[in-house]
Amino acid sequence: FTSKLPQVGTTIFTVMSALAAEHGAVNLGQGFPDFECDPLLVEAANHAMKAGHNQYPPMPGVLALREAVAKKIEAIHGRNYSANAEITITAGATQAILTAILAVVHPGDEVIVLDPCYDSYAPNITLAGGTVVRVPLTPGTFRPDFGLISAAITSRTRAMIINSPHNPSATVWSANEMLALQDLLAPTNILLISDEVYEHMVFDQAEHQSAARFSGLAARAFIVSSFGKTFHVTGWKVGTVAAPAPLMSEFRKVHQFNVFTVNTPMQYGLAEYLRNPDPYLQLPAFYQAKRDLFRQGLEGSRLKLLPSEGTYFQCIDISAVSNLRESDFCQWLTQEIGVAAIPLSAFYGGEFDQGVVRFCFAKKNETLLAAIERLRKL
Numbered sequence: 338f339t340s341k342l343p344q345v346g347t348t349i350f351t352v353m354s355a356l357a358a359e360h361g362a363v364n365l366g367q368g369f370p371d372f373e374c375d376p377l378l379v380e381a382a383n384h385a386m387k388a389g390h391n392q393y394p395p396m397p398g399v400l401a402l403r404e405a406v407a408k409k410i411e412a413i414h415g416r417n418y419s420a421n422a423e424i425t426i427t428a429g430a431t432q433a434i435l436t437a438i439l440a441v442v443h444p445g446d447e448v449i450v451l452d453p454c455y456d457s458y459a460p461n462i463t464l465a466g467g468t469v470v471r472v473p474l475t476p477g478t479f480r481p482d483f484g485l486i487s488a489a490i491t492s493r494t495r496a497m498i499i500n501s502p503h504n505p506s507a508t509v510w511s512a513n514e515m516l517a518l519q520d521l522l523a524p525t526n527i528l529l530i531s532d533e534v535y536e537h538m539v540f541d542q543a544e545h546q547s548a549a550r551f552s553g554l555a556a557r558a559f560i561v562s563s564f565g566k567t568f569h570v571t572g573w574k575v576g577t578v579a580a581p582a583p584l585m586s587e588f589r590k591v592h593q594f595n596v597f598t599v600n601t602p603m604q605y606g607l608a609e610y611l612r613n614p615d616p617y618l619q620l621p622a623f624y625q626a627k628r629d630l631f632r633q634g635l636e637g638s639r640l641k642l643l644p645s646e647g648t649y650f651q652c653i654d655i656s657a658v659s660n661l662r663e664s665d666f667c668q669w670l671t672q673e674i675g676v677a678a679i680p681l682s683a684f685y686g687g688e689f690d691q692g693v694v695r696f697c698f699a700k701k702n703e704t705l706l707a708a709i710e711r712l713r714k715l
């Protein structure tokens with residue numbers, strides 16, 4: 338048989354985590370916390386199991402959770418989504434993005450992604466029979482280039498995927514950038530998939546500019562988020578999608594035959610936990626402190642730190658310490674120095690090596706300090 342994804346191997350995150358484990362390296366590669374989530378969240382899910390919430394929930398998700406999500410979006414971004422018709426609970430953001438793409442992309446349609454981007458987007462588009470159109474973010478700053486995006490739009494462009502706060506570059510789109518996108522898309526029918534999984538990790542008093550804040554974007558957008566990131570439970574694989582009812586109706590047609598629905602007790606647990614906004618309101622300060630600890634620890638070293646405006650990633654320019662290609666450097670760093678990182682080249686379509694690697698600082702302070710001690714030897 339012919340592979341549907343001939344270019345695809347095992348994801349870089351899996352590869353680097355395995356290499357880190359093999360060599361006993363400090364794993365700052367794959368993005369996940371090495372600390373526990375809030376025990377209250379675990380208790381809430383346990384309580385739901387004990388209370389007998391162990392059968393299928395409704396196809397779009399537990400209503401109490403959809404209501405809590407709609408309430409949160411309205412409180413933060415001022416847009417009202419109907420819990421009944423416009424919010425669906427998914428098996429993480431990964432499934433949400435694939436399902437949105439399968440729901441709207443027809444064979445031969447073009448979908449614009451901005452390089453570098455999360456590794457699932459392009460294979461998802463390919464699986465839907467679409468054509469991936471890669472538009473580079475501005476080299477060096479990773480800001481969107483609206484001239485280039487505009488030039489990439491054709492009559493076949495069905496959708497565009499954006500991601501702010503951005504994995505891997507840790508940039509955060511400004512309100513002006515969102516407005517520029519809104520203006521650019523205004524005369525088109527292009528749909529938007531807005532990957533906002535790091536929505537609650539924005540630093541230095543800046544605000545997350547959700548597509549929900551911009552009427553012209555919200556009207557065409559699937560807005561995707563993930564409780565895995567926000568509540569330190571990447572293993573729970575529970576995410577959300579918000580979209581206007583006609584789009585959500587198409588989404589659910591695919592969702593019901595994709596996973597049908599998502600595990601029940603975690604949804605009840607999350608609904609209960611969301612009653613208190615403090616955990617997500619305190620997340621920026623929590624991660625900003627980790628970002629600053631990591632950055633300060635590397636000050637004065639030969640590693641050049643790029644800005645980290647949001648997410649739990651810090652990109653580092655390695656050109657002053659090594660001529661190796663990014664992926665060779667990451668392998669060497671894991672094996673010889675004992676710290677795992679992710680090469681930025683893994684997020685690009687073609688061969689592109691700019692000497693930048695990504696570190697995840699969603700780690701205990703002691704983990705970060707151990708990594709700093711090793712990295713300072715470079």
Ligand code: PMP
Nearest residue numbers: 429430431455504534563565576
């Ligand atoms: N999008 C981005 C940008 C991500 O970084 C991730 C997680 N690595 C995902 C989507 C997937 O999220 P989830 O784990 O909820 O499927």
Ligand code: GLN
Nearest residue numbers: 348350351366367368504
């Ligand atoms: N999103 C995580 C990252 O960027 C990894 C998720 C995964 O392993 N697929 O590191």
